[in-house]
Amino acid sequence: xxxxxxxxxxxxxxxxxxxxxxxxxxxxxxxxxxxxxxxxxxxxxxxxxxxxxxxxxxxxxxxxxxxxxxxxxxxxxxxxxxxxxxxxxxxxxxxxxxxxxxxxxxxxxxx
Amino acid sequence: xxxxxxxxxxxxxxxxxxxxxxxxxxxxxxxxxxxxxxxxxxxxxxxxxxxxxxxxxxxxxxxxxxxxxxxxxxxxxxxxxxxxxxxxxxxxxxxxxxxxxxxxxxxxxxxxxxxxxxxxxxxxxxxxxxxxxxxxxxxxxxxxxxxxxxxxxxxxxxxxxxxxxxxxxxxxxxxxxxxxxxxxxxxxxxxxxxxxxxxxxxxxxxxxxxxxxxxxxxxxxxxxxxxxxxxxxxxxxxxxxxxxxxxxxxxxxxxxxxxxxxxxxxxxxxxxxxxxxxxxxxxxxxxxxxxxxxxxxxxxxxxxxxxxxxxxxxxxxxxxxxxxxxxxxxxxxxxxxxxxxxxxxxxxxxxxxxxxxxxxxxxxxxxxxxxxxxxxxxxxxxxxxxxxxxxxxxxxxxxxxxxxxxxxxxxxxxxxxxxxxxxxxxxxxxxxx
Numbered sequence: 001x002x003x004x005x006x007x008x009x010x011x012x013x014x015x016x017x018x019x020x021x022x023x024x025x026x027x028x029x030x031x032x033x034x035x036x037x038x039x040x041x042x043x044x045x046x047x048x049x050x051x052x053x054x055x056x057x058x059x060x061x062x063x064x065x066x067x068x069x070x071x072x073x074x075x076x077x078x079x080x081x082x083x084x085x086x087x088x089x090x091x092x093x094x095x096x097x098x099x100x101x102x103x104x105x106x107x108x109x110x111x
Numbered sequence: 112x113x114x115x116x117x118x119x120x121x122x123x124x125x126x127x128x129x130x131x132x133x134x135x136x137x138x139x140x141x142x143x144x145x146x147x148x149x150x151x152x153x154x155x156x157x158x159x160x161x162x163x164x165x166x167x168x169x170x171x172x173x174x175x176x177x178x179x180x181x182x183x184x185x186x187x188x189x190x191x192x193x194x195x196x197x198x199x200x201x202x203x204x205x206x207x208x209x210x211x212x213x214x215x216x217x218x219x220x221x222x223x224x225x226x227x228x229x230x231x232x233x234x235x236x237x238x239x240x241x242x243x244x245x246x247x248x249x250x251x252x253x254x255x256x257x258x259x260x261x262x263x264x265x266x267x268x269x270x271x272x273x274x275x276x277x278x279x280x281x282x283x284x285x286x287x288x289x290x291x292x293x294x295x296x297x298x299x300x301x302x303x304x305x306x307x308x309x310x311x312x313x314x315x316x317x318x319x320x321x322x323x324x325x326x327x328x329x330x331x332x333x334x335x336x337x338x339x340x341x342x343x344x345x346x347x348x349x350x351x352x353x354x355x356x357x358x359x360x361x362x363x364x365x366x367x368x369x370x371x372x373x374x375x376x377x378x379x380x381x382x383x384x385x386x387x388x389x390x391x392x393x394x395x396x397x398x399x400x401x402x403x404x405x406x407x408x409x410x411x412x413x414x415x416x417x418x419x420x421x422x423x424x425x426x427x428x429x430x431x432x433x434x435x436x437x438x439x440x441x442x443x444x445x446x447x448x449x450x451x452x453x454x455x456x457x458x459x460x461x462x463x464x465x466x467x468x469x470x471x472x473x474x475x476x477x478x479x480x481x482x483x484x485x486x487x488x489x490x491x492x493x494x495x496x497x498x499x500x501x502x503x504x505x506x507x508x509x510x511x512x513x514x515x516x517x518x519x520x521x522x523x524x525x526x527x528x529x530x531x532x533x534x535x536x537x538x539x540x541x542x543x544x
Binding site: 029048051052059063082088095097098099100102106111 | 319391
């Protein structure tokens, strides 16, 4: 694939790159709240079974020198972490009883 | 859920109390009476707290790693003291703090884009955006535009207004008093200064902040008792959601106070020690959760750093040190730490900050374990944020005037008492003057 965003081994996850490769926690959390449970579940069901394999793939690179496609794969895993709570615990995108509360990650290391 | 030998059994008997029978009665400065939260709903009391507490106590405003080079600075907006500070590393490597006000016409000296927001950077001097007056990094006024137009002005008398500033283990503290009654070391006292932790090795920082509509103490109280987690956080915590904890509760294994400061120790997070079924699938993949990575970081050795686990408990998992008035450090057994800051903005509003510090990850696996840890912090904190705004509303109704606190809420009772004592002391001294 000429314009592959992810490493070839993970080409089946390409369809999630546009929506779920996000640069910061506030963007990821906003995406979580803006998504339906069906969308979240579809992403989880596709990425979760590949997570261990993705970690093993990414471990081959020095963390501070990830190729672009590997970095995008890692960002998908960051999104997986954030949407695991709706899937595994809450059964809804938002944490219950937090309609008004806001608490944002302002500084996070890159990668 | 089936019982497993790996599940820690909780019972009151396993958590022995002092000879007096309770932690609360062990300390003669505390009583067991129901507590008033009038000090958390009164705007007048908040005005007193500004002067009595936040302009007299040492306040942590950051860490030295935020000022890596000569000329590195950051600003802090301290709404509680109605001031902004510049904290800067000078050419002599000394860290100083100044009020962020130009001596010429009172303009805020250092800000970018929005004067209400904090900023950070590196510079050789501070230049006022208004008329270009310049100050050296040690606060001296070095340049006045058209100096000859002024009337016998002596630049030496127009330096930035300095603030007492002192560093403990890389934590930068300020004191807004003209003359603090104690040095930082005296203020921190023996229990806190006994801590000798390799803070400088934990440079991987994640920083959260939130704007919360509750009193700073009402909010802080949820972070200094372990009575609520099996209920408020019961759904998401692998340990807490066991029926055993929800019926019998969770016990803090050690409490201690030293002056205005306090510590509570517990068996800590789950840390991956339970049978796999207790964990969420993501936790098993990332080997992390509640809150941090399960695998010990490189700072973990056979011996705990001095000052930690002050009660010398066998099943130690974390210490939650509460440094008066609004700063907490939580040390975890797997070798990372968390800080909380509760900055009052009004009697019913605070800025809540959480920083998680880890050793720099050596690979993607370690990085992801941190990422799940800090994501978990948010899932928990947001539950607290929602609930504590509700508590503030309940208190403000003034339908109930005093509230029973249990022995597990020992630290809440102590904070309430210390705050009242500091305000009383301030009022007494003001009356004497």
